[in-house]
Amino acid sequence: DSGVTQTPKHLITATGQRVTLRCSPRSGDLSVYWYQQSLDQGLQFLIQYYNGEERAKGNILERFSAQQFPDLHSELNLSSLELGDSALYFCASSPQTGGQETQYFGPGTRLLVL
Amino acid sequence: AQSVTQPDIHITVSEGASLELRCNYSYGATPYLFWYVQSPGQGLQLLLKYFSGDTLVQGIKGFEAEFKRSQSSFNLRKPSVHWSDAAEYFCAVLVYNQGGKLIFGQGTELSVKP
Numbered sequence: 001d002s003g004v005t006q007t008p009k010h011l012i013t014a015t016g017q018r019v020t021l022r023c024s025p026r027s028g029d030l031s032v033y034w035y036q037q038s039l040d041q042g043l044q045f046l047i048q049y050y051n052g053e054e055r056a057k058g059n060i061l062e063r064f065s066a067q068q069f070p071d072l073h074s075e076l077n078l079s080s081l082e083l084g085d086s087a088l089y090f091c092a093s094s095p096q097t098g099g100q101e102t103q104y105f106g107p108g109t110r111l112l113v114l
Numbered sequence: 115a116q117s118v119t120q121p122d123i124h125i126t127v128s129e130g131a132s133l134e135l136r137c138n139y140s141y142g143a144t145p146y147l148f149w150y151v152q153s154p155g156q157g158l159q160l161l162l163k164y165f166s167g168d169t170l171v172q173g174i175k176g177f178e179a180e181f182k183r184s185q186s187s188f189n190l191r192k193p194s195v196h197w198s199d200a201a202e203y204f205c206a207v208l209v210y211n212q213g214g215k216l217i218f219g220q221g222t223e224l225s226v227k228p
Contacts, residue, residue: 002157031214043204043218056213090157098214100146100165105158 004106006091012112018079021109025093032074038087050097081113116141120219127195128227135190135222137205146208147188153201200226
């Protein structure tokens with residue numbers, strides 16, 4: 001157990017809908033990262049937050065957004081969902097800003113868009 | 115551009131045999147390298163990491179990896195594979211001058227024959 005928790009574990013929804021994925025980092029970690037794992041794209045970095053502020057951005061679609069709250073948990077919002085958004089979404093956390101640090105991953109949220 | 119290549123998509127070894135999973139990276143600065151393992155339906159578990167120092171690093175579950183700067187490689191090894199090692203293995207490089215995003219290889223799926 002990495003200490004990173006993600007809810008829900010599974011999510012089934014329809015095209016055009018909006019969902020929110022939640023992540024709680026390890027105790028004391030200030031950075032949260034979101035990754036997407038899909039069959040065609042593999043594991044891809046989406047976005048990083050450090051202590052409430054956006055720190056780095058990857059290949060995140062405009063339909064997707066994230067935020068980190070004062071208690072350091074983070075949410076990833078996916079809207080206008082398409083079939084291709086079906087994937088496993090991982091959250092990870094690290095102690096500080098991410099440089100020279102290990103990221104510890106949560107168990108993931110599996111999203112299925114029908 | 116930064117990238118990670120895992121040339122072998124799928125490897126099958128017999129239980130008790132030795133294992134080597136290949137990883138090549140492309141990164142313009144000193145690389146920080148990781149191996150993660152993903153069991154079916156599970157999240158990503160850190161096996162080992164290389165930040166600096168000794169180029170042979172030891173990890174959990176009897177795994178080790180050797181960093182070779184001249185070959186831009188970070189291969190994972192295990193002297194004797196157990197059936198429980200069957201999983202997918204991911205090599206990653208940390209891009210630390212842009213926050214802390216991980217760039218992953220495509221993964222190598224390991225099957226273990228009895």
